[in-house]
Amino acid sequence: MAASQNSSIARRRFLKVAAAGTATSLAAPYVVTARKTDSQIIVGEGDYRFEVIHQWPQLPEKFSWQTTHNVAVDKHGFLYVIHQGWLEQPEHPSIFVFDPEGRYVRAFGNQFQGGGHGIEVHEEDGQEFLYVCAYKDIKAFAKLDLYGETVWFRHAPMETGLYAAGEDTNPQNVWGRDRFLPTNMAFLPDGDVLLADGYGSYFIHRYDTEGNWKSCFGGPGDGQGKFNLPHGIWVDDRPGREPQLVVMDRLHHTLQYLTLEGEYLRTQQGYGLPANADSYKDLIVIPELFARVSILDADNQIVARLGDDSKRIRADKKFKIRTDANLWNAGRFVHPHDACFDNEGNIFVAEWVGTGRVSKLKRLG
16 A cells, blocks of 8 residues: 555554544543743643753754654663665654654664564563564564564464454555454563554453463454553552553553453543553653653652643644644644653654654753
8 A cells, every 4th residue: 555545544544533522521630731941941830841852853964854763771771763765765763762852873674674663671580671573564472572583573463363364474464353463562571562453453462471372452443441442551659559550442542450361440530532641650651642642650640740731733634734833833742652650750742743742851840
């Protein structure tokens, strides 16, 4: 399928859910606006004040951002960024690594170019690995070391009986509930890995660390353990609680909490296309494609909504803002697609915009 056709399809999907989201309650305890202090752009209040540094990591001229999707940080503070990439540039890397000062270090992952999506860092027996998933033409789930060497590479788990013939041997850019289009991952206390097939079957798959499929749960439905685009997943193991799985049920504009075995517990409402999650101490950060980043405290109460430009973005029916950086406002977000904490409580935000954008929210509070 041509790139222009893919773009049109993506726009139609987003406009459809944007219309649905208008009816969703998106109220916050307070609205956080950006303000300038000397040369700084500050968002937030009280303990949740951040300096916004847009375009924080810079690529060498030989590379280009091609719709940034996700971010992850290792224990040494290095940032890993994955972008979707263009299929017609197969030698261009899809994963870039930056040191704690934002300086480019290395790049790899051309095998995901044209479909790069989810990325997470996970430590196993003292060694950190990258887990990566890709959608569109690539349709894969993989484990790498931090320098890009492949440990294993998997396509659709055909043993589930969920997928159309050829999804594992000849993946094509075809969408549907019988297609494998994974979006994000989470890690269980016993070492297993959960993979959300967020654009495909809407099931959540369980693998071991060798890439062997074990089981699945979920699927399409109207809530309570069923999903309408389970785009992001995260194990909420913050201090003082029994670990639970939180699923960003994007088209329902909700967070669903489940047991680690996939049994439904509760639903949190009031989000605008929630995309993923990450945790730091007692906090959870939720990037919302409706132009803001939310922070939840230990009681899952929203204590900050940062960079909120959701009203303007929802009104942008022709995607002019997404594709024209001249229309972006300092301290405001366009389409936050992923966010993660670093080791000091700062936040990195990757946005689903045509030229890509990764911002650092440097914590001041």
